[in-house]
Amino acid sequence: MFQKAQRKKAKLRLSIAGLSGTGKTWSALELATGMGGKIALIDTEAGRGELYGENFDYDCMQISAPYSPQKYINAIQSAEKLGYDILIIDSLSHAWIGEGGVLSIAEKAGGEFQKGWKTATPQHNLLVETIIQSKLHIIMTMRSKADYVVEINEKGKHAPRKVGLAPVQRDGLEYEMTIAMDINHENIAHVTKDNTQLFNQQYIKPTKEMGRQIMEWLNSGLDVTKEFVEKTVPEILEKINACWDLNELRDCYAKSYKDYYEKFPEQFRTILDAKDRKKAELEKILETSNELGLGGAA
Numbered sequence: 001m002f003q004k005a006q007r008k009k010a011k012l013r014l015s016i017a018g019l020s021g022t023g024k025t026w027s028a029l030e031l032a033t034g035m036g037g038k039i040a041l042i043d044t045e046a047g048r049g050e051l052y053g054e055n056f057d058y059d060c061m062q063i064s065a066p067y068s069p070q071k072y073i074n075a076i077q078s079a080e081k082l083g084y085d086i087l088i089i090d091s092l093s094h095a096w097i098g099e100g101g102v103l104s105i106a107e108k109a110g111g112e113f114q115k116g117w118k119t120a121t122p123q124h125n126l127l128v129e130t131i132i133q134s135k136l137h138i139i140m141t142m143r144s145k146a147d148y149v150v151e152i153n154e155k156g157k158h159a160p161r162k163v164g165l166a167p168v169q170r171d172g173l174e175y176e177m178t179i180a181m182d183i184n185h186e187n188i189a190h191v192t193k194d195n196t197q198l199f200n201q202q203y204i205k206p207t208k209e210m211g212r213q214i215m216e217w218l219n220s221g222l223d224v225t226k227e228f229v230e231k232t233v234p235e236i237l238e239k240i241n242a243c244w245d246l247n248e249l250r251d252c253y254a255k256s257y258k259d260y261y262e263k264f265p266e267q268f269r270t271i272l273d274a275k276d277r278k279k280a281e282l283e284k285i286l287e288t289s290n291e292l293g294l295g296g297a298a
Contacts, residue, residue: 027206034211037085066100
């Protein structure tokens, strides 16, 4: 059924693409710090992710080759289990072009669509889906492909300048982002996509204040967990308690499980407990009825 559209609270998916030396890691840490919360960083850059330990408060995990999608997935899931709020993936490009990454998997499996990409694509899709579905706010850095443009310099002479092009990742990944930005060597980011509409198409230096504004926007949406606990759970409990037999209880519980368990696994425990109590009650009634030779609907 159609319902009135309401913007809900959301988890951030933000990408920062740029050439080496443009400040991708620093910018990610600035934004994450401004957002607030416990920060984890996945470092694929041979320890460079720890260079800013005196400037920011965060925990770091290093991963090395092979940079398989599954290794990234394991790290993301580990950060979730350890209770972090924000995860920085620095960088996601290794999962694509690094040793053991998606391109490497495709090549080793044959390279052709029916061979290599038939093996590699599902693994990359699973990584992207893990990022999208994660309970964490995720900021990811990506290297950019390099190119040169010829410009007139301050001396009035033609000179080449190195510029970044598309991120080193599968085309279209930016569509999954809340915010996507390209950053240059002056540490100025061009926000190329922005679902928040706070910074769309702006040229801006990523700062803690920018992170604070992003977090404020993310939290300003409808709190679906609160709505579930305060509105939906009481409605389901009422239906469970009104069940007259085990078949009706089973159907009622199965529907609520299908609709809500994956979205609210912790809060769903209240419904599970209510179902178990009602089941025990109905089974007791059935047992008593059978003992008395009355039969019974339960």
